[in-house]
Amino acid sequence: MQTQPxxxxxxxxxxFDGDETTxxxxxxxxxxxxxGETLGLVGESGCGxxxxxLSIMRLLRAPGRVAGGSIEFDGxxxxxxxxxxxxxxxxNQISMIFQEPMTSLNPVFTVGKQISESLMLHxxxxxxxxxxQAESLLELVQISDPARRVREYPYQLSGGMRQRAMIxxxxxxxxxxxxxxxxxxxxxxxxxxxxxxxxxxIQQRLGTSIVLITHDLGVVAQMCQRVIVMYxxxxxxxxxxxxxxxxxxHPYTQALIRSLPDFAEGQxxxxxxxxxxxxxxxxxxxxxxxxxxARCPEAQPRCTEQAPPAADxxxxxxxxxxxxxxxxxxxxxxx
Numbered sequence: 554m555q556t557q558p559x560x561x562x563x564x565x566x567x568x569f570d571g572d573e574t575t576x577x578x579x580x581x582x583x584x585x586x587x588x589g590e591t592l593g594l595v596g597e598s599g600c601g602x603x604x605x606x607l608s609i610m611r612l613l614r615a616p617g618r619v620a621g622g623s624i625e626f627d628g629x630x631x632x633x634x635x636x637x638x639x640x641x642x643x644x645n646q647i648s649m650i651f652q653e654p655m656t657s658l659n660p661v662f663t664v665g666k667q668i669s670e671s672l673m674l675h676x677x678x679x680x681x682x683x684x685x686q687a688e689s690l691l692e693l694v695q696i697s698d699p700a701r702r703v704r705e706y707p708y709q710l711s712g713g714m715r716q717r718a719m720i721x722x723x724x725x726x727x728x729x730x731x732x733x734x735x736x737x738x739x740x741x742x743x744x745x746x747x748x749x750x751x752x753x754x755i756q757q758r759l760g761t762s763i764v765l766i767t768h769d770l771g772v773v774a775q776m777c778q779r780v781i782v783m784y785x786x787x788x789x790x791x792x793x794x795x796x797x798x799x800x801x802x803h804p805y806t807q808a809l810i811r812s813l814p815d816f817a818e819g820q821x822x823x824x825x826x827x828x829x830x831x832x833x834x835x836x837x838x839x840x841x842x843x844x845x846x847a848r849c850p851e852a853q854p855r856c857t858e859q860a861p862p863a864a865d866x867x868x869x870x871x872x873x874x875x876x877x878x879x880x881x882x883x884x885x886x887x888x
Contacts, residue, residue, distance in 0.1 A: 558585035558625075559762050560609075560647075560730050565622035567601075567608045567786075568838075577836040578604040578617070580786040586730065591756065591763040593777035593794070595770065595809075599833055601786040602766045603652070606732045609764075610649055611639050626730070645675040648728040652735045654715035658707040664691070665703030668722045675726050690721040694751060713744035720751065727759055734766045749775055770813060774798060782806045785836050785844035792870030802864075802872040804849045843875065851876040 567579040579601040586592050594602045607613050609624055611631060624631040626647060631639065651657040659667060668690055669683035678686065684703065691699035694717040707715055716736065723731055733752065737745040749772065756763060765776055773780055773794060780797040782790040782805065790803040801807045811827040831848040834840070843849070846856035856875050864877040 556587075559588050559627075560586040560764075561623075561625040562605075562609070563623045563625070565605065565608060565624065566620045567604050567613065568618060568620045570616045570618065574837055577786050577838060577840070579608065580836060581622070582783075582786075582788055583622075584781055584788070584791070586762050586764060588729075588762055589756070589760050590779065591765055591777045593773045593780040594764060594766045594783060595768065595773055595780055595797075596783035597768055597809075597833070600783040602768075602783060603734055604786075605783075606649060606734050606764065606766055609732065610643055610647065611636075612643075641675070644671045644728075645726045646728050647730045647732070648723040648726070649732040650716075650719050650723045650734060650736050652738050654719045655707065655712070657719060658715060660707055663704055663706055664710070664718045668703075668718070668725055671722065671725045686725070687721070690725055691718065693724070693755070694718070694721045695747075696721075712740055713747065716740065716744075716748055717751070720748075720755070724755060724759070724761075727761075729762060730764070731756075731761050732764045732766070735768075736765075737767075737769070737772060745772075752776070770798065770809065782809070785833050787836075787844055788873065789845065790872045792866070793868065796866070796868065796870040800866070800870070802866050802870070802877050803845075803874050804851050804876070805845050843873075 563583050565579055565582045566577065569576045569578055582605060584592065594605060596602055604617070608619050609631065613619065619632055626642065631642070665684050665687045668687035669680065672678045672683040672686050673680065688699045688703045691702055696702050696714055696717050702710070710718060736752065737748050740748065752763065753776065755761065767773060777794045780792065780794050781788055782797065782803065784805050790797065790801065790806045797806060798810065801810055808827070808829045812829070814826060829848055834844055834847065836844055842857040842859055843861050846852045849856065853875050861873045861875045862878055863871045863873055866872055866877070
C-alpha cells in the first residue's frame with residue numbers, strides 16, 4: 554500500500570499585488586494529500602480556499618502570484634515546471650471541478666466537444682474515439698440518454714446535469730488528484746446529495762484522491778477523512794473529520810460549528826443563531842500575530858504580536874492557537 558503523499562504542499566504563499574500594498578491570500582499553507590483520501594479545505598468566503606486550488610493548478614491570473622513554497626506531485630515541484638510540462642499534468646493527472654458550471658462550461662461548444670478536448674490532447678485519441686469516450690463518461694456520471702446529451706449545449710442541461718458534465722470532464726483522463734471547488738454550490742439538497750454520492754462512488758472505482766473545497770460542514774461530514782480549517786489565508790486547525798466536528802479546539806472552528814442550526818428534536822428552534830462579531834482582516838506581509846485575534850473570545854496580549862505555533866491535540870490533530878499552546882506566555886507579555 555502506498556504511504557507517500559500523492560500531493561505535498563509546503564509553505565505555499567500566494568499574494569495579490571496592488572498599487573499601494575500586497576495582500577496575502579494564502580500564507581504559508583502546508584498539507585499532504587494521501588492516495589484515495591478526501592481532504593476538506595474549510596472556511597468562510599475569502600479565506601483562501603479557491604486561491605489555494607488555483608495555485609496548485611497554476612491558473613492564477615495577474616495581479617495574483619505564488620510568492621513562495623513548493624507543490625510536489627509525483628516527485629516534481631509543480632511551481633518549477635515550464636508551462637509546457639505543466640499543461641501535460643493539468644487536466645490529465647491533476648484535474649479540477651470549478652464553481653458555477655454554467656460559467657465554467659463554454660456556451661458555444663457542445664458538452665461532448667468540451668469533454669473530448671482533453672482526451673485528444675492527453676490520451677491521443679481521434680475525434681471519433683474521444684466523442685465515444687465522452688458519451689461513456691456521461692453515462693458514468695449518470696446522465697440519462699448520453700448519446701443525445703453529448704451533442705447538446707450547456708444551456709440545454711439542468712444545473713445538476715451541468716455539474717455532472719463538469720465532473721465527467723474532470724475525470725476524463727482518470728486523474729490521480731481531483732480538486733473539487735464547491736461542487737454543490739447553487740444546487741438544491743436533493744441534487745447535492747446525488748452529486749456527493751456520485752463523487753464517492755467514482756472515487757472508490759478509480760482510487761482518486763480528492764481535495765474538497767467547501768464552506769458547508771455538512772458536506773465535510775459526509776465526504777472527508779481529514780479536514781483543514783482556514784482563516785484569512787492561514788491554517789488554524791487540522792485533524793480527522795471526527796476531531797474537527799466533535800472535538801474542535803480553535804475558537805474559530807468552534808464558532809463555525811456553533812453557528813450551525815440544530816434541528817434535533819427537543820431543541821429550541823426559535824433561538825437566535827450564534828454569530829461571530831467583526832470582519833476578516835486583510836492580511837499583508839507586515840501583518841503580525843494571529844489573524845483571528847480581533848474576533849477571538851480567548852485572545853491574549855501576545856495574540857496580536859506573535860503568530861501562534863502548532864499545538865498538538867493528539868492523533869494528528871493540531872491547532873494554531875496561543876490559548877492551546879503548551880508553552881507559557883513570555884514574561885514581557887504577561888507582566
